Amino acid sequence: MPRLKIDSTKRRNSELALLALALLLVLAYSATVEATMLDTITPDFWVPTAALAAVFLALHVVIRFLAPFADPAIIPAAALLNGLGVGFLRRLDLDDVSGVAEAADRGAFAGGGGRQLAWTLISVILAAALLVLIRDHRNVSRYSYTLGFGAIILIMIPAVLPARFSEVNGAKLWIRFGDAFAIQPGEFGKLALVVFFAFYLVRKREVLSLASKRFLGIDFPRGRDLGPVLVVWMMSLLLLVFVKDLGTALLYFGMFVVTLYVATERSSWLIIGLLLFFGGVFLAYYLGELVGGPFANFYDRATIWLDPFSDIDGDGYQLVQALFAFGTGGLFGAGPGGGSPGIIPEVQNDFIFAGMGEEIGLFGLVALLMLYLIIVERGLRAALDVRDSFGKLVAGGLAFTLGLQVFVIIGGITGLIPLTGQTTPFLSSGGSSLMANWMLVAMLLRISDAARRPLASGGGLATAPGGKPAPQQLHGAPTEVIRP
Amino acid sequence: MNAPLRKASIVILVLFGLLFANLNWVQAAKGEEYRTHERNSFRLRDVEYDKQRGNIEVHAGGTSTEAVALSKSTDGRLRYQREYPFGDVYAHVAGYKPVYGTASSVERFENDYLSGQSDELFTDRVRAMFTGEEAAGGNVLLSISKAAQEAAYKELKENKLGVKVGAAVALDPSTGGIQAMVSMPSFDPSPLASHTQADTDAAFAAYDGDKAKPLLNRAVAETWPPGSVFKVIDSAAALEAGSTPETMMQAGPSYVAPGTTHEITNASANVCPQQQISLIDALTVSCNTSFSRLGVELGRDVIKKKAQDFGFEDEALTCGNLKENSGLTVATSHVGDVANADGTEDKAAMAQTAIGQKDVRITPLQGAMIAAAVANDGVQMRPYLVERLLGPDRTSTHYTVNPEELRRSVSSDVARDLQTMMESVVNNGTATSAQVEGYDVGGKTGTSQNGVTDNHGWFVGYAMKDGKAVSAVAVFLEAAGNGGSAEATRIAGQILKAVTSERGGN
Numbered sequence: 001m002p003r004l005k006i007d008s009t010k011r012r013n014s015e016l017a018l019l020a021l022a023l024l025l026v027l028a029y030s031a032t033v034e035a036t037m038l039d040t041i042t043p044d045f046w047v048p049t050a051a052l053a054a055v056f057l058a059l060h061v062v063i064r065f066l067a068p069f070a071d072p073a074i075i076p077a078a079a080l081l082n083g084l085g086v087g088f089l090r091r092l093d094l095d096d097v098s099g100v101a102e103a104a105d106r107g108a109f110a111g112g113g114g115r116q117l118a119w120t121l122i123s124v125i126l127a128a129a130l131l132v133l134i135r136d137h138r139n140v141s142r143y144s145y146t147l148g149f150g151a152i153i154l155i156m157i158p159a160v161l162p163a164r165f166s167e168v169n170g171a172k173l174w175i176r177f178g179d180a181f182a183i184q185p186g187e188f189g190k191l192a193l194v195v196f197f198a199f200y201l202v203r204k205r206e207v208l209s210l211a212s213k214r215f216l217g218i219d220f221p222r223g224r225d226l227g228p229v230l231v232v233w234m235m236s237l238l239l240l241v242f243v244k245d246l247g248t249a250l251l252y253f254g255m256f257v258v259t260l261y262v263a264t265e266r267s268s269w270l271i272i273g274l275l276l277f278f279g280g281v282f283l284a285y286y287l288g289e290l291v292g293g294p295f296a297n298f299y300d301r302a303t304i305w306l307d308p309f310s311d312i313d314g315d316g317y318q319l320v321q322a323l324f325a326f327g328t329g330g331l332f333g334a335g336p337g338g339g340s341p342g343i344i345p346e347v348q349n350d351f352i353f354a355g356m357g358e359e360i361g362l363f364g365l366v367a368l369l370m371l372y373l374i375i376v377e378r379g380l381r382a383a384l385d386v387r388d389s390f391g392k393l394v395a396g397g398l399a400f401t402l403g404l405q406v407f408v409i410i411g412g413i414t415g416l417i418p419l420t421g422q423t424t425p426f427l428s429s430g431g432s433s434l435m436a437n438w439m440l441v442a443m444l445l446r447i448s449d450a451a452r453r454p455l456a457s458g459g460g461l462a463t464a465p466g467g468k469p470a471p472q473q474l475h476g477a478p479t480e481v482i483r484p
Numbered sequence: 485m486n487a488p489l490r491k492a493s494i495v496i497l498v499l500f501g502l503l504f505a506n507l508n509w510v511q512a513a514k515g516e517e518y519r520t521h522e523r524n525s526f527r528l529r530d531v532e533y534d535k536q537r538g539n540i541e542v543h544a545g546g547t548s549t550e551a552v553a554l555s556k557s558t559d560g561r562l563r564y565q566r567e568y569p570f571g572d573v574y575a576h577v578a579g580y581k582p583v584y585g586t587a588s589s590v591e592r593f594e595n596d597y598l599s600g601q602s603d604e605l606f607t608d609r610v611r612a613m614f615t616g617e618e619a620a621g622g623n624v625l626l627s628i629s630k631a632a633q634e635a636a637y638k639e640l641k642e643n644k645l646g647v648k649v650g651a652a653v654a655l656d657p658s659t660g661g662i663q664a665m666v667s668m669p670s671f672d673p674s675p676l677a678s679h680t681q682a683d684t685d686a687a688f689a690a691y692d693g694d695k696a697k698p699l700l701n702r703a704v705a706e707t708w709p710p711g712s713v714f715k716v717i718d719s720a721a722a723l724e725a726g727s728t729p730e731t732m733m734q735a736g737p738s739y740v741a742p743g744t745t746h747e748i749t750n751a752s753a754n755v756c757p758q759q760q761i762s763l764i765d766a767l768t769v770s771c772n773t774s775f776s777r778l779g780v781e782l783g784r785d786v787i788k789k790k791a792q793d794f795g796f797e798d799e800a801l802t803c804g805n806l807k808e809n810s811g812l813t814v815a816t817s818h819v820g821d822v823a824n825a826d827g828t829e830d831k832a833a834m835a836q837t838a839i840g841q842k843d844v845r846i847t848p849l850q851g852a853m854i855a856a857a858v859a860n861d862g863v864q865m866r867p868y869l870v871e872r873l874l875g876p877d878r879t880s881t882h883y884t885v886n887p888e889e890l891r892r893s894v895s896s897d898v899a900r901d902l903q904t905m906m907e908s909v910v911n912n913g914t915a916t917s918a919q920v921e922g923y924d925v926g927g928k929t930g931t932s933q934n935g936v937t938d939n940h941g942w943f944v945g946y947a948m949k950d951g952k953a954v955s956a957v958a959v960f961l962e963a964a965g966n967g968g969s970a971e972a973t974r975i976a977g978q979i980l981k982a983v984t985s986e987r988g989g990n
Binding site for chain 1: 485486487488489490492493495496497499500502503504506507508510511512514515516517518519521523524526527530531534559560
């Protein structure tokens with residue numbers, strides 16, 4: 001269809017231009033790091049950026065052909081975050097390098113930064129493959145129950161596995177194969193769960209929104225409809241207990257409440273959800289204080305959050321070091337390579353934002369947050385624009401979850417909320433997180449392509465006389481809900 | 485479903501708004517507090533080593549100076565490496581600045597200035613910000629004379645008795661500026677300034693574990709009995725009580741103080757065996773029986789008062805930067821209680837105290853300060869090390885020492901009598917090897933018993949030209965045994981020669 005190509009070219013060209021800008025920034029970042037840390041720039045400093053450029057451009061070409069109307073801002077934003085993450089992890093590797101010669105000897109795939117680069121290539125290829133495989137996001141709904149079942153299995157495996165196979169730094173979130181390799185199944189479970197929620201809610205939304213009892217001015221659903229919510233909430237609490245991780249529980253629960261709210265358009269769900277959530281948190285806090293056991297972990301984190309400086313050398317050490325890093329960075333930062341991120345424990349994972357904060361300062365971090373905001377809000381935009389409920393719920397759920405995750409981890413390491421172990425999307429070291437987040441991006445692209453595709457080319461629908469598109473008969477449920 | 489999606493997107497905006505606000509709070513509002521938090525020392529260190537630390541310099545003849553501690557740039561993460569080109573020679577006076585651990589001496593008490601953090605360098609920091617130059621630390625010029633320091637180090641290290649432990653101090657009596665300060669054994673500060681923590685730790689463990697305690701600055705940090713050096717104090721007290729150098733005193737081969745059977749004798753049978761001896765001759769030959777008797781006659785209070793006038797019992801004394809009143813902590817020199825159990829004067833102890841035994845303890849610096857007060861017509865100047873603070877570019881001077889009178893030890897008349905007496909010691913007595921051609925040199929030797937090891941050897945003295953003091957010096961050799969004070973005197977003479985020759989004989 002020649003007309004279709006004309007329509008999409010401008011959009012794709014801006015994506016290409018933004019991508020080139022992002023890669024240029026990554027290249028400049030790598031050069032600055034080497035100039036600061038080694039006082040010179042090694043001759044092959046550009047190799048990792050070139051590898052990233054190759055794979056991002058390949059993805060761009062795939063999008064040109066398979067999702068030509070997709071939002072042009074998402075890929076460059078994710079690519080910039082991802083590229084800076086690789087650059088920062090390479091910068092951490094340079095801390096262990098004694099001189100220029102040794103730095104020059106390192107291959108593009110050496111060290112933590114090299115591993116991250118390899119994972120990025122795999123993840124982006126996976127995202128491209130997903131775009132190739134899934135030509136219409138609605139097809140995914142066919143596998144919803146499989147995905148839902150799979151999600152629960154994936155999430156529960158680490159919880160039931162013995163600690164030596166599943167525990168890393170006190171959080172049981174992993175399946176470990178020896179010391180070298182571990183995957184975090186929850187990262188994938190999260191995606192599958194969103195798809196399952198979306199599918200379930202699209203089917204149940206009318207009964208959930210219509211059948212209700214009014215109490216204290218709030219419309220409460222019937223008990224049997226409330227059941228699944230309570231089940232998922234209980235599952236979240238169980239996760240908190242077994243996995244010792246409030247963040248994951250909060251993420252799943254928030255994701256569920258929001259998709260439920262979007263599906264039913266009932267704010268009562270939000271109120272119920274928030275009440276249940278805060279009830280659960282306070283319960284966990286007081287149980288942690290009184291009986292300890294599985295709740296102690298959360299109680300400890302809450303006390304650290306309340307006053308990290310009361311135990312600088314012990315429990316508060318990590319958070320205090322992060323705050324020192326942020327503070328030392330100040331407004332402009334020490335410059336890439338100019339800080340001391342190695343002091344912060346787990347700076348390559350949970351605390352990568354703090355490590356970067358020392359070097360790029362408040363202005364740099366705000367720019368990173370803006371990139372996240374672009375991805376999340378563009379995802380929500382796709383959800384607004386797409387015409388089918390399933391697509392709305394999947395895009396809305398995925399985008400909101402991503403935003404919530406960024407809030408939970410960055411809020412945690414800046415002392416805004418109690419710290420919970422989450423990866424920082426696209427930045428943190430680790431394959432599972434990267435793959436899952438690039439899959440998420442692929443889904444958002446697919447849905448935004450459907451949302452922005454001109455109606456005439458959407459599915460061979462007839463154009464009404466006068467050139468205006470005909471009213472749509474959409475797949476799935478109608479978008480209007482009749483209130484009682 | 486679009487209405488709740490819009491609300492969800494507002495929720496995201498609110499959550500990110502909270503992150504923005506909190507980041508502003510952490511990085512902008514609280515940033516300064518976190519950055520300068522004392523527990524943020526790791527980062528402060530990195531920042532500290534990102535700029536060139538200033539030099540510590542000494543006088544090298546005329547107006548030229550030479551750096552004894554400087555920083556060179558490296559390829560490593562810490563961009564500057566501290567170097568000590570003269571190794572052991574200036575170790576105790578300049579100190580050392582380890583990456584991992586606590587600095588010492590000038591490196592410690594002038595750290596703010598050397599590292600460029602000092603308020604005095606504020607304008608230099610601002611200028612560096614605008615010119616884009618690297619802000620560097622300021623340079624500290626010490627009062628140390630390279631010739632005197634190196635002579636003191638060499639002569640102490642290569643002393644003819646093979647003594648391993650000792651100290652030497654030289655200072656300018658008219659200003660209080662330290663010209664030389666050597667403690668033996670010394671150490672090389674360079675491995676302590678290594679960028680590799682394991683190397684620093686190993687070097688520190690080796691120095692710290694050494695029984696000879698090379699890190700200890702014996703010139704100021706420890707006290708020993710001064711022996712006959714204390715007779716200068718007795719002499720000053722006697723002169724103030726109305727005696728003259730010619731006043732005759734009782735002498736003799738032995739003296740038994742009231743209330744004891746202990747016999748005080750002279751160093752050998754040929755020292756003052758006669759019944760009468762003048763005060764000046766008693767000091768010249770170091771007659772124990774005369775001075776013990778003199779001490780008992782004058783009494784505890786008079787002797788202790790005079791000792792205090794020379795700087796004993798001064799617990800607040802430091803030696804470093806006069807303006808900041810910071811620097812090396814100087815161990816307090818004591819006379820001792822000289823008391824019976826009921827607090828009354830113990831005359832037997834007084835007889836011992838008067839010849840610098842019993843509980844009398846002085847630092848080598850105190851020894852030099854006694855000589856300096858005599859040479860400076862009775863006025864004791866406050867000792868200092870830091871003479872000038874120069875800006876990073878060396879064109880500006882942020883501080884020039886303003887010498888400070890510490891106390892008046894004796895009247896100028898008494899001081900002149902003491903000069904006559906001490907010069908007699910060098911010209912006719914026990915200290916002839918301290919003579920310097922063309923200078924009036926005065927001094928006093930000391931041999932002190934400590935009951936445990938061999939006797940310590942002491943010499944304190946000064947050199948003057950045309951009535952103006954040039955240098956006062958103290959040399960101490962621990963457990964040097966026979967000939968200890970003679971060797972200390974010879975070394976002192978060499979130090980005085982180095983100071984005077986650097987001044988071109990003027």
